[in-house]
Amino acid sequence: MMEEVKVIEIKKSVFAENEKDADALRKELKNKGVYLLNLMSSPGSGKTTTLIRTISLLKDKLRIAVMEADIDSNVDAVRIKEATGIQSIQLHTGGMCHLDAEMTRQGLDNLDLSDIDLVVLENVGNLVCPAEFDTGSCRNAMILSVPEGDDKPLKYPLMFSVCDVVVVNKTDVLPYFDFDLEKCRANVRMRNPQARVIPICAKTGEGVDVFADWLLEDVKNWKQNK
């Protein structure tokens, strides 16, 4: 199984002006009709499990591909491919803590985009650096898991301010942690009044339909505004 997944060794970007490059990539994707979602979070917050659940709900409605970014290992890309059967590749960042637009482009170049509506980029698990680099995505989303605590928007302001959606994962363990969902909503609002907060449990699937519906709607709207 391990050989079935393509592993791309990403080279460090040579473009100094990442913002311009990100805007250019966004335009190219618009022309191709490919919506790119940049999904960020801490390590171990459940990005891959959430993605598998979401893809299962959407794969009859949208043509989806996934790029899994990690410093090392290909476990995530293999998991996605085995669970959903969709196009899934692993990007190795060569020790880098984030992806910028050029690095994202290197990943996209290794996907067959001819019949794809939605590409999800699972960014490196990190609440700091990925927030600082525009990947060229149409939309940024993040996952905050219950065990991490409801105070994270206080400590990692930029991440919360650049995300349109904050998925709160692992709600099944709410009884075992001091995590106040209302306090979390208030903390998110402080950093980003427009951000939508969606509580889910990727393990059981609870609430994932709300996230999937939002994503489906957003992809459709984005395609219509072409």
Next chain:
Amino acid sequence: MMEEVKVIEIKKSVFAENEKDADALRKELKNKGVYLLNLMSSPGSGKTTTLIRTISLLKDKLRIAVMEADIDSNVDAVRIKEATGIQSIQLHTGGMCHLDAEMTRQGLDNLDLSDIDLVVLENVGNLVCPAEFDTGSCRNAMILSVPEGDDKPLKYPLMFSVCDVVVVNKTDVLPYFDFDLEKCRANVRMRNPQARVIPICAKTGEGVDVFADWLLEDVKNWKQNK
């Protein structure tokens, strides 16, 4: 309460050669008899709760001070001070995802080290960048919490290879997560055969004495080898 804690806005380091600078800081600390522990982890893994428990066990045996590094907020330094009464300051990294030796020095300059045996630096919550920068510490330790998963050594190799101790926190929620302690030990060993793995539950205090005993012993040995 909020005014009682000193908040230091750290300036970006101007030293290009961090390794040399870190070695110099380590020597200075040796001369002063101050042991510096660099504590790293993902966001929300329980660094501050673990520290409070550890300090409570050690504060009659060692004179301890703490530096809490975060991009923003001073909640951690306030928590430490309120819970333990020891010297505790907050370092703001100005958006930086890690601390290097010069930034660590700026923090140390704001502590009264005249009667201190042990300074704990709680680094920015991040499994990537802090591992790349030697802070000048005598020892690196990290916390991996059960909800993050036992596969983290596969994805964040450098962090695990630079740490002498891996504290596995939140063992109280082992029944609710797919986390295999033996698999975790094997994954850590793969990255760092010398690393010690210490399972604890900072919430209940279980196992924290093992970590505290290791730290006490290590500080004593280090002082004797002066």
